[in-house]
Amino acid sequence: MAEPLLKVSGLQTHFFTEEGVVKAVDGVDFEVHRGQVLGIVGESGCGKSVTTLSILRLVAAPQGRTVGGQILFKGQDLLKLPEAQMRGIRGNRIALISQDPLTSLNPVLTVGEQIMEAIILHQHVDRRTARKKAIAALEAVGIPSAASRIDEYPHQFSGGMRQRVVIAMALSCEPELLIADEPTTALDVTIQAQILALMDDIRRQREAAIILITHDLGVVAEMCDYVAVMYAGKVVEYSDVATIFANPKHPYTRGLLKSIPQLGEKKSRLVPIEGQPPSLALLPPGCAFAPRCTEYTRKCSQQMPLLEQIDTNHMVRCWVTAGQQDTPAPAGATR
Amino acid sequence: MTDKLLEVKDLKKHFPIHRGIVFRREVGAVKAVDGISFDVLKGETLGLVGESGCGKSTTGRLILRLIEPTSGSVRFGGTDLLPLKDRDMRPMRRRMQIVFQNPYGSLDPRMMVGDSIAEPLRVHKLMDGKQIQQRVKELLERVGMSPTYANRYPHEFSGGQRQRIGIARALAINPEFIVADEPVSALDVSVQAQVLNLLADLQDEFKLTYLFIAHNLATVQHISDRVAVMYLGKMVELASSDRLYAEPKHPYTQALLSAAPIADPTQRKRDRMLLQGDLPSPVNPPSGCRFHTRCPLVNEVSNNLCKTEDPPLGDLGGGHLVACHLHKVAPASHLLATVPRA
Ligand SMILES: Nc1ncnc2c1ncn2[C@@H]1O[C@H](COP(=O)(O)OP(=O)(O)O)[C@@H](O)[C@H]1O
Ligand SMILES: Nc1ncnc2c1ncn2[C@@H]1O[C@H](COP(=O)(O)OP(=O)(O)O)[C@@H](O)[C@H]1O
Ligand code: SF4
Ligand SMILES: [Mg+2]
Ligand SMILES: [Mg+2]
Numbered sequence: 001m002a003e004p005l006l007k008v009s010g011l012q013t014h015f016f017t018e019e020g021v022v023k024a025v026d027g028v029d030f031e032v033h034r035g036q037v038l039g040i041v042g043e044s045g046c047g048k049s050v051t052t053l054s055i056l057r058l059v060a061a062p063q064g065r066t067v068g069g070q071i072l073f074k075g076q077d078l079l080k081l082p083e084a085q086m087r088g089i090r091g092n093r094i095a096l097i098s099q100d101p102l103t104s105l106n107p108v109l110t111v112g113e114q115i116m117e118a119i120i121l122h123q124h125v126d127r128r129t130a131r132k133k134a135i136a137a138l139e140a141v142g143i144p145s146a147a148s149r150i151d152e153y154p155h156q157f158s159g160g161m162r163q164r165v166v167i168a169m170a171l172s173c174e175p176e177l178l179i180a181d182e183p184t185t186a187l188d189v190t191i192q193a194q195i196l197a198l199m200d201d202i203r204r205q206r207e208a209a210i211i212l213i214t215h216d217l218g219v220v221a222e223m224c225d226y227v228a229v230m231y232a233g234k235v236v237e238y239s240d241v242a243t244i245f246a247n248p249k250h251p252y253t254r255g256l257l258k259s260i261p262q263l264g265e266k267k268s269r270l271v272p273i274e275g276q277p278p279s280l281a282l283l284p285p286g287c288a289f290a291p292r293c294t295e296y297t298r299k300c301s302q303q304m305p306l307l308e309q310i311d312t313n314h315m316v317r318c319w320v321t322a323g324q325q326d327t328p329a330p331a332g333a334t335r
Numbered sequence: 336m337t338d339k340l341l342e343v344k345d346l347k348k349h350f351p352i353h354r355g356i357v358f359r360r361e362v363g364a365v366k367a368v369d370g371i372s373f374d375v376l377k378g379e380t381l382g383l384v385g386e387s388g389c390g391k392s393t394t395g396r397l398i399l400r401l402i403e404p405t406s407g408s409v410r411f412g413g414t415d416l417l418p419l420k421d422r423d424m425r426p427m428r429r430r431m432q433i434v435f436q437n438p439y440g441s442l443d444p445r446m447m448v449g450d451s452i453a454e455p456l457r458v459h460k461l462m463d464g465k466q467i468q469q470r471v472k473e474l475l476e477r478v479g480m481s482p483t484y485a486n487r488y489p490h491e492f493s494g495g496q497r498q499r500i501g502i503a504r505a506l507a508i509n510p511e512f513i514v515a516d517e518p519v520s521a522l523d524v525s526v527q528a529q530v531l532n533l534l535a536d537l538q539d540e541f542k543l544t545y546l547f548i549a550h551n552l553a554t555v556q557h558i559s560d561r562v563a564v565m566y567l568g569k570m571v572e573l574a575s576s577d578r579l580y581a582e583p584k585h586p587y588t589q590a591l592l593s594a595a596p597i598a599d600p601t602q603r604k605r606d607r608m609l610l611q612g613d614l615p616s617p618v619n620p621p622s623g624c625r626f627h628t629r630c631p632l633v634n635e636v637s638n639n640l641c642k643t644e645d646p647p648l649g650d651l652g653g654g655h656l657v658a659c660h661l662h663k664v665a666p667a668s669h670l671l672a673t674v675p676r677a
Contacts, residue, residue, distance in 0.1 A: 043525060044523060158613045188386035188550065189386070189550065189552070189591060189594045189595055190591065190609075192594065194609055194610075196596075197609060216524075216596065218553075218595065218596030218598045219596050221597060221599055221600045221602075222604070242601070252525075259525055259528035261553040262553060262598060263580065263592070263595055263597055264556075264581075264597075266556075270531055271528065276495060276526065277525070
């Protein structure tokens, strides 16, 4: 396969707080290729957002610091770039769409002013051209009567339309990588479908790479080419989307797939993962999933397993299941 | 025939909108719930789905009389609740409880969880102090928590644990009927199944009847015997859970199901039925069928009927109710009195 657009390896970002060191990201590895969607899936607090902030080097200093790993963007390590050069990449070649569009929009400026500002900054054009481009950008993301709505303020848009504005803003500089952090979590399902369709168009028409962060396995299955499953700050499994669903290896991935109700399928009983996700400030030694794991052996709570390559495109972090021969997928994971 | 525990008829809630400070006047109303009728059978789970703002929570609150309706009737166990004075309502309240979505907001942060769970017992003066303590311990155990947690505060617990506490509190006075308003929506994926299983077990054990409100279709299908779909304050379809998912009849239900992502990459949907535009405002809902501004099938109906006439909720047979001009059906027989004649 061609060189990945983005290759993250061994990423570690920690927060040094009064309560101790919070290892928010502590072993994240994945690749993203042009024209593909990588899903990052995991429960709240597992380090998904901190991973994206680390890529953009926006982790809040001085508490938060990226203390290890590599982030190769077209072969260049972003962690080693001077801040001035990083500014040229941020919002320009790598753009971020966050869960709450309100946090990325300024409430006292019209959406037009905000998009134009981004266009002028990145494309060095005059205001009239910028305005034309901004209207075109709003039309491209499906905002009706863009030429008049461009002069409205963010609060005059519905949640779904606001998310479109943010996407238009992100796209206005034609980024090569779009990071979407739970872009539809706050939206209703019919609006979510519209936004996901839009992101799929972006991927196909612009050949952009997308990192899509979500906790919804349905969104992963519909949208992603590759998937990184995170648990307690670490990638525990990484593979192409078909393998993740048909032949999941990590007990956490398997557990997640068994615990969700599936539309159109009547299971009399769900199989939950017992227990709670751990606190990142009080992680036990060894595998963080050990207290909840059905495959637990003594070694699990003594030593942290490494992310091991078990197939061309399949990596797993587990003492027990990484070495196992392929077994038929667990009931409930496939049909 | 199974008994009806709850009968809701033509229920409406219009929240007035006021303008002006000195001369406060009513300038309109949010038609949050605008004439809905349905029954809940004893021992069943009726799911209530629809997008945010369509009136699900308001419906739940109206049934429990946590808010007063604008009009309509709610009968519980044969008794009409709405005319009841406080004193007569009290014994009825003992039979119905609610579990809220937000396990953070629904517990008083300054109260030990044992006291929160005991509160309904104290309000209804059902037991003395010793008995109450014993009951709290039983309840905590029943929802899968250690009885020693009674002396802790809500902030010491995770979301899933707090939702268990909320459920223990709802169970305290042995209700027959529980409105569960998005009880797992705020929980981590891996914890949702625990709480759903707990709710199912409690239903079996205590013969509970649920109104289960949620926006996640897969969750609702999983837990419900029958499912009702709401759109902008109206009920558009109601059927057994299996039938609704296998043969949705209302274009809105079809769109909802089509939009829901399926957690199986081999079933990727290539031709999704995408709805155009946003939800209209419940202050000025569209004329005729409220869904007509977004309905992909609006032109299939002749004479502009969708834009001019509100389709009645009709029975397709077998208790499959739908309100859509595409389906020429007899008005739902048991709701005859409340369905406007075309
Ligand atoms: N500024 C901060 N200071 C301390 N801890 C933080 C900070 N930001 C995030 N964290 C912690 O890092 C962990 C990962 O957070 P995040 O990446 O936001 O999770 P999510 O997967 O939900 O996006 C969480 O446990 C969170 O509490
Ligand atoms: N107390 C209130 N005052 C005014 N409007 C309200 C009130 N409660 C709810 N609404 C409005 O009623 C509509 C239905 O709300 P709700 O029942 O909470 O919907 P759902 O639970 O389906 O998301 C919404 O438009 C909401 O803004
Ligand atoms: S009544 Fe008309 S507008 Fe309403 S759902 Fe049916 S076809 Fe669509
Ligand atoms: Mg996040
Ligand atoms: Mg609600």
